Amino acid sequence: MRKPCKLLFGFFFLGLTAVLAQESLQDQPLVSPEVREDGRVTFRLKAPEAASVRVIGNWMPREGFGRASEAMERGTDGLWTLTNPVLPSELYWYNLIIDGVTTTDPSNVHLIRDVASTFNIFIVPGGKGDRYSVQSVPHGTVSKRWYDSPGLGKARRVTIYTPPGYETSTEDYPVLYLLHGAGGDEEAWSDLGRATQILDNLIASGEAQPMIVVMPNGNAAQEAAPGKSSEGLKQPTFMMPRTMDGDYEASFRDVIDFVEANYRVKADKENRAIAGLSMGGFHSLHISRYYPDTFDYVGLFSPVIMPRGNPSAPVYEALDETLATQKNNGYKLYWIGIGKDDFLFDEVTAFRTRLDRLQMPYTYLETEGGHEWPLWRDYLTVFAPRLFK
CATH class of the missing domain: 2.60.40.10 (Immunoglobulins)
Structure with a gap:
């Protein structure tokens, strides 16, 4: 007598399961995009x-x-x-x-x-x-580190990429210091710029040498990205104080010293590169001439050339003389890229005229587009394969 009850319960259970399954399917998120x-x-x-x-x-x-x-x-x-x-x-x-x-x-x-x-x-x-996607290739390691900056009087955060195999090898590596633009921070190149995916893919294809990539915070007033410092969950702002007062450029040896004390690097001019976008291009220009015998490779991606306002910092003085010293010390690549529609185009054109007058060799790439990340990701894929060859 109990079998029909069990059978009815079984049908009820199966029916309920089917209804719930249909409702669950209806609740699935939309595919977008x-x-x-x-x-x-x-x-x-x-x-x-x-x-x-x-x-x-x-x-x-x-x-x-x-x-x-x-x-x-x-x-x-x-x-x-x-x-x-x-x-x-x-x-x-x-x-x-x-x-x-x-x-x-x-x-x-x-x-x-x-x-x-x-x-x-x-x-x-x-x-x-595909350059910006995670591919089935060996992957590097991305670390968020803190270092002491005596020049800026605070502990500061930096993102560091080590190439595939770094942890298991005893090899020393060259270093690219990769700098962000205004409003960015030590997370900009790894998140917006997809630098780690780009380097993984370029190294795997043999187009770029294995290298360490150091992505520091270029805002002298900041310890770290918003929400990642002792200031708490602070609202991000576009233009931080002290980004063009010379202190960051003058103190940049603090970053280099930390990297060379904590990583297996080739600590010489031939194995150091510095590059950046917009404000980071500005910093790369002035750091490389302020320390004119430190980098053999310099990359200026849509760079600001001179500081806004009228700063009196020693870093920005004697532009022609320090560029001439940089030229006389020798370097392997001075690379400039900018889009035709960039609001900084005329400023970069004037800087190129200055370099021509000084007979300072450089490589120039002019592309379609304006002041935007698609260009800067492109520039990194062009610049990185030319390093440390």
Whole structure:
């Protein structure tokens, strides 16, 4: 007599399981963005109460200092969608604008912070994007270290990449000091710049020599990135105090001394490089001439040339004389890259005229684009293979 009850319970249990499974499937997060094999990208958002949803991304046309946006289409179930035309292989950022409020895509957990703004990212593979992706190759190690800076009177944080095999070898390595721009910090090149993925892939392909990459904080007033220092969860700001007062450049030996005391490095001019973007290019220019017999490789990516205002720091004095000393000491590569639409283009052109007058050799790359991360990632993939050869 009990068998029918068991059978009925079994059917009930199976039915309940099926219903719960269907509900669970319905609760699965939307796929957004969906990157298709042909390079088209579809964005989705479930927002039945929204009156307007738009996508804004760095592949869209410029509008002043910002970007244009494109409207998503609302379905009858409150699902908004937008499919872009084919995008070239690259790393892209985007936001959603919901009823006029800019926010991130709740279906995309991949985020980056640029100064005080947060963006979603995605990668279209099959070309440049592969350089910035994690590939099935040997990987280096990324460490966040603290060092004492007597010149700046504080402990400071630095990101350091050691190449694949560093921990198991006894080899000494050359060093690239890679500097961020205004509003950035010691996390900018590893997060926004994808420097670790770029170096892993270049080293694995044999295009670049294994090297240590040191990514310091270039804001003299900061210990570390916002939220990573004793100041607590402080709001990031674009232009920190003391970024162009000469103290950071004059104290840069503190970074070099820490690296050479704690890592197996080739501690000579022939095996040191310094490069940076925007403000980091400015710092690289002035550090390399202030210490004119320290670096054989210098890279200026869309650089600021002279400090804003009228600083009296010794670091910025005697520009022509110190550049001439740097030239006479000799170096292997002085590399400059900038986009045609960069607001610093004329400033860089004037600097090149100065270098020509001093007969100071340099390599120059002029590209399409403005003052933006896609160019600087590109410049790193061009610059790094030319080091330590």
